[in-house]
Amino acid sequence: MSFDGQLPPKVRLLRAAAELLANSAGGAVSTRQITQLAGVSAPTLYHHFGDKEGLFDAVVAAGFEEYVAGERDFAPSGHPLEDIRRMWDNHVQFGLNQPELYLVMFGNIRPESRPAIVADAEALMEEMLNKAAVAGQLNVQPREAARSILAANVGVTLMLIAEPAAERNLELSTMTRDAMIFAVSAEQASGTPEDSGKSSVVVAAIALNAALQASHSDQLSSSELKLFLEWLHRISTSSTS
Amino acid sequence: MSFDGQLPPKVRLLRAAAELLANSAGGAVSTRQITQLAGVSAPTLYHHFGDKEGLFDAVVAAGFEEYVAGERDFAPSGHPLEDIRRMWDNHVQFGLNQPELYLVMFGNIRPESRPAIVADAEALMEEMLNKAAVAGQLNVQPREAARSILAANVGVTLMLIAEPAAERNLELSTMTRDAMIFAVSAEQASGTPEDSGKSSVVVAAIALNAALQASHSDQLSSSELKLFLEWLHRISTSSTS
DNA sequence: TAGCACCTATAGCAACGCTATATGAAGTGC
DNA sequence: GCACTTCATATAGCGTTGCTATAGGTGCTA
Structure with a gap:
């Protein structure tokens, strides 16, 4: 039931915190519960993780x-x-x-x-969306x-x-x-001729932009890119109004 | 600065809690802060609101x-x-x-x-969406x-x-x-002839259903309605695949 | 063996949510 | 006017919380 054993206290604290967190039915988990289950005493927790939030951050990282x-x-x-x-x-x-x-x-x-x-999860999703953008399947900026x-x-x-x-x-x-x-x-506007005409431009531009960024190209300076994106924004908003 | 005055303690507690909540920069708000600002002592809070969550619920209700x-x-x-x-x-x-x-x-x-x-907010939005459904502008069930x-x-x-x-x-x-x-x-599929043909059926069905429910009609029994909705679901999913 | 980091434990602090108990105030029946 | 009940508030304190000041043990290098 407890994590007393050969494992180092740091690992025991992490596992105890994770287990208590998983089984706490909505209620809060106290440091005393954690340290008791881990078989260590309070200062050990604070030595390794700074404070309670630090320990939770470590659990979250895992x-x-x-x-x-x-x-x-x-x-x-x-x-x-x-x-x-x-x-x-x-x-x-x-x-x-x-x-x-x-x-x-x-x-x-x-x-x-x-x-x-949250930033990490966004980056993970943006990475995947970048592939869609390169393939010309995206209507807006991947980010x-x-x-x-x-x-x-x-x-x-x-x-x-x-x-x-x-x-x-x-x-x-x-x-x-x-x-x-x-x-x-x-693909959303592929039925309406007028919209599809405009949106294909948008899609092509986004795909181009994604490809440029993927290749770490410096063919567009940052100020040029900014203007480019502004035009892009103008195009895309005008086509949906 | 404090709410000492002629107002009844219950109101003073509510206002103190609301003010502290609004100004607490992310940190938690303690009952002692609240009771001190309200100029009452701890049991008064628990007499009127049961516990801290009860007080917060009252603030939330306001x-x-x-x-x-x-x-x-x-x-x-x-x-x-x-x-x-x-x-x-x-x-x-x-x-x-x-x-x-x-x-x-x-x-x-x-x-x-x-x-x-959350349920209240959902009901509020569903109410508005019902009007859209009656007007034939909705693609799915209002709820x-x-x-x-x-x-x-x-x-x-x-x-x-x-x-x-x-x-x-x-x-x-x-x-x-x-x-x-x-x-x-x-309005989303109005460009594609094939889809618009199917989706207009869906929209008409949803509008009909919303109108029926709005008039508290019993022209469809609950089991009939259930089947009706099942067909509706089948139609709408087949048209988007 | 001496010294030095590193790691852990004992004991306890201030603050927390909450309550057992008692006191005052306000209404009610006679 | 007086006992009685009921409601509302205060004093004091319980148990728990996150966290820490201090000290002791352990293993390494010299």
Whole structure:
């Protein structure tokens, strides 16, 4: 039951914290619980992790490794947008499987202090969206698309976690997911001739931009790129008005 | 500075809690702070509100009045989807104006225990979406649309609150908003003849259903309605595959 | 063996949410 | 006017929280 043994106290603390966090039914986890289960005393925790939040951050880092592993484990299908769909589902499933850990990672919001993990998750999604952009399947900037999709993904996951497990309806997830992906997808306006004419320009421009950034090219200076993006923005907004 | 005065202790406690909550820069607010500012002692708080959460719930209820007032204050524009857009923006603005209160209302997620306020906010949005459905502007069930839009709305608002105020980019909000509204809108597939043929059936069916429910009609029994919705679901999914 | 980091334990502080108990104030029946 | 009940508030303190000042042990290098 306890982690007394040959393992170093640091590892025992991490495992004890992770286990208590996973099994705490919504309630808070105290440092005394953690240190007792780990078989160490209070100052050891603070020596290794600074404070309680530091320990939790370490647990979260381990959880994020698992999250990233899940987000990367499937082979790229060759259809980037399909991979984004799987990333979304994997995100939701991760949250529902380990709600307490997920809440520490994504639910512990404080004003003006962004959890580092959010930026990491955004980068992960942006990376995948970049492939879609290069393939000409993206309607907006990969970064903006990633932020938008992740925000909706987190919102949906939090809502599902808050619901009683018996009532959880995953259609909320699939519907919101498809709505977001469809919105950033280049395929959406392929039916309307007038819009498709404009949007193909946008798509081509975005694909070009993504390709440029992927090749670390300096063919556009940062100021030129800024102007380029401004024009791009003007084009895309004028085509949807 | 303090609320010592002629007001009853219950009101003083509510105001003190609201003020401390609004001005607490991310940190927790203690009962001792509240009771001191209110000029009462601890048991008075517990006599009136049961416990700390009870007091916070009361503050949230007052905040929700304000929220609802904001959501209703604009005159219906005659374009329900435009009103939904304004509801979204109002939601985000409410969160950014009073982040601490918003976090208590929508950010205090615990597994399997849904804040009552989420259900209220969903009902508010569903009410508006019902008008869109009756007008034949909706692509999916109003309830599902409301849940989906609200989840994305909360997710975006939490993300924006977590960002440093200087970096907040409201385009994240407008982009996600338009993506969600577009996704539930009946206008989306009007360009593709084949899809529009199918989707007009879906829209008509949803409008009919909304009108039936609005008139409290019993022309369809609950089992008939269930089957009807199942067909509807089959139609709508087959048209998007 | 001496000295020096490193790591851990004992004991305890201030602050937390909350409550057992007692006191005052206000209304009610006679 | 007086006992009685009920409601509302205060005094004091319980148990727990996150965290730390201080000291002791352990293993390495010289």
